[in-house]
Amino acid sequence: MPTIDERRQSFRELHRGGCFAIPNPWDIGSARYLQHLGFKAIATTSAGFAFSRGLPDGSVGRDEMLGHIKELVDATDLPVNADFENGYADDPDGVAESVRLCVDAGVAGLSIEDSTGRKERPLYDVDLAVERIRAARNAIGDSRTLLVARAECFLVGVTNIDEVIRRLTAYTNAGADCLYAPGIRDREHISAVVTAVAPKPVNLLIGGAVGLTMSDAAALGVRRVSVGGALARAAWGGFMRAAKQMAEHGTFDGFAGAAPHAELQEFFRDDAKRRHKG
Secondary structure (H helix, E strand, O other): OOOOOHHHHHHHHOOOOEEEEEEEOOOOHHHHHHHHOOOOEOOOOHHHHHHHOOOOOOOOHHHHHHHHHHHHHHHOOOOEEEEEEOOOOOOHHHHHHHHHHHHHHOEEEEEEEEEEEOOOOOOHHHHHHHHHHHHHHHOOOOOEEEEEEEEOOOHOOOOHHHHHHHHHHHHHOOOEEEEEEOOOOOOOHHHHHHHHHOOEEEEOOOOOOOOOHHHHHHHHHOOOEOOOOOOHHHHHHHHHHHHHHHHHHHOOOHHHOOOOHHHOHHHHHHHHHHHHHH
């Protein structure tokens, strides 16, 4: 198993050229299967993990999230990027404390949002948001952990691409290594963001069938593509369809697309043997 330092270095190498997928598992089993498929890195999903705990997205506390992050870091050989929400604090000092704890958990990267989580004022003022990113950068220190700064504008109804670019540019200057504006889908918007923050890499969220492929993302200059809670939602979709058929109709046709028990049993048996030998 590669060391944490080696994973952080390889994660940085992935961001230097090309375009790679960074899927989002929500537990150990899904993380192990994604490693089995050959992905080069994974990222946590705050939504996927929250749903698995019976909670809405944004309701998992910092300590529980850190435990989950550490669990995934320990479960795979891959670099792990933490979806670290807003750093679990409003003030820069609080963000810095949270970031230090996340770095100690062994992540190769972590993202900090500029969303407050409050409906009346959903985004931090730009000056405060910049100070929060700067505090995160300082807290990371020389650990080589990659800092991803997120502009949440489109997710909270601020669909002004100029505002997105203003914020991402400011975060770039504050020390962010990678920039991320979840919710943007138009090719023109994606290209504009890529151009504005170049040569820093851009993460694109593709959480559904929005008419974009990995090849499209690469052609637009995107460096990495994540899927957020989409894989978890896909799993929930299959579960909900089957469960509703049982509850409402007393039928079991919803199991038709289920993964075969034998296939899962074989994978996890063989995978556990490999982990034990390692």
